[in-house]
Amino acid sequence: MIIGVPKEIKNNENRVAVTPAGVSDFVRHGHTVYVQHTAGNGSGFSDEEYTEAGATILSTIEEVYAIAEMIVKVKEPIESEYKLIKKGQLLFTYFHFASYEPLTHAMIASGATCLAYETVEKNDRSLPLLVPMSEVAGRMSIQQGAKYLEKPMGGRGILLGGVPGVKPAEVLVLGGGIVGTQAAKMAAGMGAQVTIMDISIPRLRQLDDIMPANVQTMFSNSYNIKAAIKTADLVIGGVLIPGAKAPHLITKDNLSSMKKGSVLVDVAVDQGGCFETTKPTTHADPIYVIDEVIHYCVANMPGAVPYTSTLALTNATLPYAIQLANQGWKTACSSNNELKLGLNVVDGKVVYKAVSDAFNLPYTPVEEVLN
Numbered sequence: 001m002i003i004g005v006p007k008e009i010k011n012n013e014n015r016v017a018v019t020p021a022g023v024s025d026f027v028r029h030g031h032t033v034y035v036q037h038t039a040g041n042g043s044g045f046s047d048e049e050y051t052e053a054g055a056t057i058l059s060t061i062e063e064v065y066a067i068a069e070m071i072v073k074v075k076e077p078i079e080s081e082y083k084l085i086k087k088g089q090l091l092f093t094y095f096h097f098a099s100y101e102p103l104t105h106a107m108i109a110s111g112a113t114c115l116a117y118e119t120v121e122k123n124d125r126s127l128p129l130l131v132p133m134s135e136v137a138g139r140m141s142i143q144q145g146a147k148y149l150e151k152p153m154g155g156r157g158i159l160l161g162g163v164p165g166v167k168p169a170e171v172l173v174l175g176g177g178i179v180g181t182q183a184a185k186m187a188a189g190m191g192a193q194v195t196i197m198d199i200s201i202p203r204l205r206q207l208d209d210i211m212p213a214n215v216q217t218m219f220s221n222s223y224n225i226k227a228a229i230k231t232a233d234l235v236i237g238g239v240l241i242p243g244a245k246a247p248h249l250i251t252k253d254n255l256s257s258m259k260k261g262s263v264l265v266d267v268a269v270d271q272g273g274c275f276e277t278t279k280p281t282t283h284a285d286p287i288y289v290i291d292e293v294i295h296y297c298v299a300n301m302p303g304a305v306p307y308t309s310t311l312a313l314t315n316a317t318l319p320y321a322i323q324l325a326n327q328g329w330k331t332a333c334s335s336n337n338e339l340k341l342g343l344n345v346v347d348g349k350v351v352y353k354a355v356s357d358a359f360n361l362p363y364t365p366v367e368e369v370l371n
Helices: 020-028 047-053 061-067 101-110 131-148 178-189 201-210 222-229 253-257 267-271 306-327 329-335 353-359 366-370
Strands: 002-005 032-036 056-058 070-072 090-093 113-116 170-174 193-198 215-219 234-237 263-266 287-290 293-296 343-346
Touching (some): 002 061, 020 032, 020 047, 020 306, 032 061, 056 061, 101 343, 101 353, 113 329, 131 178, 131 234, 131 267, 131 293, 131 306, 170 178, 178 193, 178 267, 193 201, 193 222, 215 222, 234 267, 329 366
Parallel strands (some): 002 070, 032 056, 170 234, 193 215, 234 263, 263 293
């Protein structure tokens, strides 16, 4: 198969979908890899390293899309890429369709096969291609939240861990999954007083067992959330419904009860966000303020630490990408249920129910496109 690796062009996105080591693995399996010029620079990988691994370097993104049978990316295609995508081409990347209707319609119109990292799912309901970036984003959410609590950044002027004789900050984490767990661990390690909420009692029991003494667990409902945000200095939104739009757990009306200069970090922004006032921001312009509450809603948080993120992501995605290249997407998805669940849009048909529900689009069972 011919694999194309374009350079990411989303704002301040420095990750790359395939490392030189990944190129070497593709070539070892008999595949041809084309990498766009400087695609790996942001993550610390030079064109020379890709060439030594067996890739051919192409000058432009247009050339990569034109020649590739499978495009492997990190982030969803943006508007300037829509016209480059060909009917029957396989795209393997993060899509987060349910949060952005224009992308969904563009991919339907393209006739391409869209296999989303974020909905590849194991039998235990875990999301193996979302986990590594959720780990990065969960940890980063505390770093960014702590920074924007500083007075020069517009925050309350509070140190997350406090000092002897001065109480630490209060951190509220919504969601006890990968993001929430990593955020709570980081905040606790910095000395904050942490409350983590989830709707799963078994998960709260697990967290209660593994978290340090400065982390408390609480059942998540609207009453408890409204009470907790009144005293929180930093709130992390880490709620995920696979492939679907995130629920709004904090409304605009709730902001008036929060401390002035407190910070909201919405890690669920890729799926529409779990705060009603969430709108996607970029690393170049990461925050905005509503009712004197700072909102940090960067849609590609791990892109700020591309070396770590690229290695973590490709460790997870490469085995699946190799299987797709070796067998073709139909055979691979028919034999591997994890990959089958990653199919979202195929040849103009929406085959993932949560995406069709998000925009009231016709739904086609995935089995129909695999026959």
